[in-house]
Amino acid sequence: MNDHIKQLGERIESRSAVVGVIGLGYVGLPLASALHSGGVRVIGFDVDPAKIKALNEGTNYLSHLGHDMVKELAESDRFDVTTDFVRLREADAVLVCVPTPLKGNREPDLSYVVTTGRDIGMALRPGQLIVLESTTYPGTTRREFLDAIYEGAKAVGTTLESGEDFLVAFSPEREDPGRKSHATATIPKLVGGLDETATDLAAKLYRIGIKEIVPVSLAEVAEAAKILENVYRAVNIALVNEMKVILSDMGIDVFEVIRAAATKPFGFQAFWPGPGLGGHCIPIDPYYLAWRAKEIGHDAKFIELAGEINHAMPAYVVEKTARALEERSLAAKRAGVLVLGLAYKPDVDDVRESPSFELIELLRERVARVDYSDPHIGATWKMRHYDLGLTSVEITPETLASYDAVVISTNHSAFDYEMIAEHSKLVVDTRDAMRLYAPKMGDRLVRA
Numbered sequence: 220m221n222d223h224i225k226q227l228g229e230r231i232e233s234r235s236a237v238v239g240v241i242g243l244g245y246v247g248l249p250l251a252s253a254l255h256s257g258g259v260r261v262i263g264f265d266v267d268p269a270k271i272k273a274l275n276e277g278t279n280y281l282s283h284l285g286h287d288m289v290k291e292l293a294e295s296d297r298f299d300v301t302t303d304f305v306r307l308r309e310a311d312a313v314l315v316c317v318p319t320p321l322k323g324n325r326e327p328d329l330s331y332v333v334t335t336g337r338d339i340g341m342a343l344r345p346g347q348l349i350v351l352e353s354t355t356y357p358g359t360t361r362r363e364f365l366d367a368i369y370e371g372a373k374a375v376g377t378t379l380e381s382g383e384d385f386l387v388a389f390s391p392e393r394e395d396p397g398r399k400s401h402a403t404a405t406i407p408k409l410v411g412g413l414d415e416t417a418t419d420l421a422a423k424l425y426r427i428g429i430k431e432i433v434p435v436s437l438a439e440v441a442e443a444a445k446i447l448e449n450v451y452r453a454v455n456i457a458l459v460n461e462m463k464v465i466l467s468d469m470g471i472d473v474f475e476v477i478r479a480a481a482t483k484p485f486g487f488q489a490f491w492p493g494p495g496l497g498g499h500c501i502p503i504d505p506y507y508l509a510w511r512a513k514e515i516g517h518d519a520k521f522i523e524l525a526g527e528i529n530h531a532m533p534a535y536v537v538e539k540t541a542r543a544l545e546e547r548s549l550a551a552k553r554a555g556v557l558v559l560g561l562a563y564k565p566d567v568d569d570v571r572e573s574p575s576f577e578l579i580e581l582l583r584e585r586v587a588r589v590d591y592s593d594p595h596i597g598a599t600w601k602m603r604h605y606d607l608g609l610t611s612v613e614i615t616p617e618t619l620a621s622y623d624a625v626v627i628s629t630n631h632s633a634f635d636y637e638m639i640a641e642h643s644k645l646v647v648d649t650r651d652a653m654r655l656y657a658p659k660m661g662d663r664l665v666r667a
């Protein structure tokens with residue numbers, strides 16, 4: 220072990236290490252806060268000047284994190300933020316939390332990871348620990364990410380070796396925004412280095428702000444474990460969505476069935492059907508593995524099938540809604556429909572990959588008018604795929620009664636379900652939100 224790496228270890232042990240966090244979004248910001256709370260100095264990096272300005276002013280842009288976290292960071296003399304990536308040289312450890320989306324053809328888009336790798340390479344100095352956190356397929360850290368670091372270093376005439384002069388590891392983020400039971404500091408963190416020293420020092424670094432660290436033998440194991448977690452969810456959600464479609468035609472309530480099955484104390488974990496998949500992870504990450512599997516000659520059949528079933532859910536809900544309207548002798552094409560919930564899950568304002576958008580677009584092809592109500596999202600904006608141009612409708616007895624159907628896409632706890640039950644002409648419930656009111660609603664309630 221050379222002196223630079225030895226010193227890095229000592230700086231981590233003594234908490235005098237400086238930590239750089241690149242990408243201050245849903246993952247990077249709470250991570251920066253957790254490590255800052257552990258006592259180290261943290262520098263946040265982002266390409267978005269609006270985020271840097273907000274953090275300097277102590278303004279929170281991710282509401283689920285609460286205002287106190289950002290205020291505490293803004294007031295601390297151990298935290299600062301910048302768009303100047305030359306300052307990466309100041310950091311002993313650099314943690315990378317940039318997006319890993321899909322391209323239009325569902326292929327991995329590693330451009331953010333590669334650009335960031337190059338930025339790191341251009342500022343690289345001996346004795347740095349670089350950790351990729353962005354979800355990706357196994358092998359990315361060792362190939363694409365490390366290559367990008369070398370490329371950046373070469374561009375500025377730096378010749379340093381991974382494992383000798385600097386260390387590289389992968390540690391997946393398991394953040395679940397909005398979940399009250401766990402936060403960054405209490406979710407066990409997997410760490411796998413490109414070599415043993417990298418694993419060891421990365422584990423020590425994360426222990427500063429995170430309770431439980433789980434070292435694994437290789438970066439590839441950590442990368443694959445994260446993808447397995449998300450494939451497991453995608454596949455199980457597809458399974459219950461398929462069960463929903465089948466059981467519905469048998470006149471059986473899938474939610475009651477799942478609750479019944481979940482009384483078995485072992486061997487069964489409950490997953491819940493819904494209007495489709497949402498969020499940054501589950502609809503995207505499995506395709507990273509599927510793509511890589513194809514590259515080495517395998518079809519990831521479970522992933523493809525789960526994707527197919529989950530992606531078909533918005534159309535299923537729309538079909539059920541149209542049918543329910545027709546059964547009430549209402550021509551669907553003259554109907555007004557109110558969609559409740561635009562966020563992809565309850566009680567957050569996160570709309571990434573939310574199935575509500577597709578639901579609204581598909582409904583627009585079938586009915587006369589579609590509006591939405593979401594207490595967390597006042598109006599829609601132009602996005603990559605959607606530009607709905609809608610403003611949230613306030614739920615009152617009068618507004619509810621003015622629509623021919625109300626479709627519950629997201630079961631926010633702020634919705635007044637009793638009022639919805641009482642004043643809606645027809646409720647199409649994709650989330651089992653109306654269970655309590657089912658007896659009194661009779662055939663005004665349809666499950667989809």
Ligand SMILES: NC(=O)c1ccc[n+]([C@@H]2O[C@H](COP(=O)([O-])OP(=O)(O)OC[C@H]3O[C@@H](n4cnc5c(N)ncnc54)[C@H](O)[C@@H]3O)[C@@H](O)[C@H]2O)c1
Pocket residue numbers: 241242243244245246247264265266267270316317318319331334335352353354355392393394395396499500
């Ligand atoms: N959101 C989640 O719940 C979650 C959970 C687990 C894992 N992840 C993974 O973590 C990674 C980050 O996701 P996120 O949800 O935090 O994304 P995000 O979009 O909320 O944040 C990413 C941040 O990176 C910044 N950024 C983009 N390009 C950059 C660059 N070249 N240099 C510096 N900053 C740059 C963006 O401005 C943004 O602030 C992804 O790989 C994602 O799959 C996300």
